[in-house]
Amino acid sequence: MIQFHFSSDRCHFPTINNELAESAANPVVAANFTSRISPWLSSLAYLLGRHVILPLFFGRITIAGQENIPKNCPVILAPTHRSRWDAMLVPYAAGRCVTGRDLRFMVTVTECHGLQGWFIRRLGGFPVNPKRPSITTLRHAVDLLVNGEMLVIFPEGGIRKGKLHSLKPGISRLALKAEMTHSGLGAHILPMSIDYSQTNPSWGTNVHIQIGKPIAVADYAGDCLKKNANHLMLDLTKSMHQLSDRQSQVCDRSFSKIVNS
Numbered sequence: 001m002i003q004f005h006f007s008s009d010r011c012h013f014p015t016i017n018n019e020l021a022e023s024a025a026n027p028v029v030a031a032n033f034t035s036r037i038s039p040w041l042s043s044l045a046y047l048l049g050r051h052v053i054l055p056l057f058f059g060r061i062t063i064a065g066q067e068n069i070p071k072n073c074p075v076i077l078a079p080t081h082r083s084r085w086d087a088m089l090v091p092y093a094a095g096r097c098v099t100g101r102d103l104r105f106m107v108t109v110t111e112c113h114g115l116q117g118w119f120i121r122r123l124g125g126f127p128v129n130p131k132r133p134s135i136t137t138l139r140h141a142v143d144l145l146v147n148g149e150m151l152v153i154f155p156e157g158g159i160r161k162g163k164l165h166s167l168k169p170g171i172s173r174l175a176l177k178a179e180m181t182h183s184g185l186g187a188h189i190l191p192m193s194i195d196y197s198q199t200n201p202s203w204g205t206n207v208h209i210q211i212g213k214p215i216a217v218a219d220y221a222g223d224c225l226k227k228n229a230n231h232l233m234l235d236l237t238k239s240m241h242q243l244s245d246r247q248s249q250v251c252d253r254s255f256s257k258i259v260n261s
Helices: 019-026 027-031 038-056 086-094 115-123 135-146 170-181 223-261
Strands: 061-064 075-079 104-109 125-128 150-152 187-195 207-211
Touching: 038 115, 061 075, 061 086, 075 086, 075 170, 086 104, 086 187, 086 207, 104 135, 115 125, 125 135, 135 150, 135 170, 170 187, 170 223, 187 223
Parallel strands: 061 207, 075 150, 075 187, 104 125, 104 150
Antiparallel strands: 187 207
């Protein structure tokens, strides 16, 4: 879904003041790449999703690791992406009813058209062109983190079936950009694994969500963007692999119980 292209030929962040000024001078363009939370619509969506849609469609939904969710600092949630249902299950596990905080989603620009786009923008989503992400989109994402928001980015990109796929580097570079241009921000990346008992979820499918330990972005801040971003991506990948392996063990035990019952 998301692969940003930052300068990698120099070991520091390139200045973006001119680009930010250009986007700020065009409010129409900026508005097309931002989002907001509609209080009444988000309340209704959380209510219907949590108490009606998800319980009626799925079988058991189990969650482990909610104690790992940071309470007050900026957070990038990094879930695996196996189904369109993930967009509802992430708020179920870490959204308003759990943390008291709304989630902001970075989604592909093709998902923000028409009536669907109208809802996405008012539920905290904002579009990005994965091939040519605009500076306005990146600025909006950084601003959300600076304001202490919880931002959801699926690091595998689009929906991927099976085991964990290669992660896109954009998530680590965006996190480091926010942390290094706003000293003391305290941003964290929170790995998550969402596993379904069926490859293509259908009625009655069981879901297990595992939330890992938060990764402090400040631990990777330094002079060399490319090197530090790579280290952060390696640690995030390792953490998500561990979650996926743990998920497999949990699902195997659950399946055995069903077979032997």
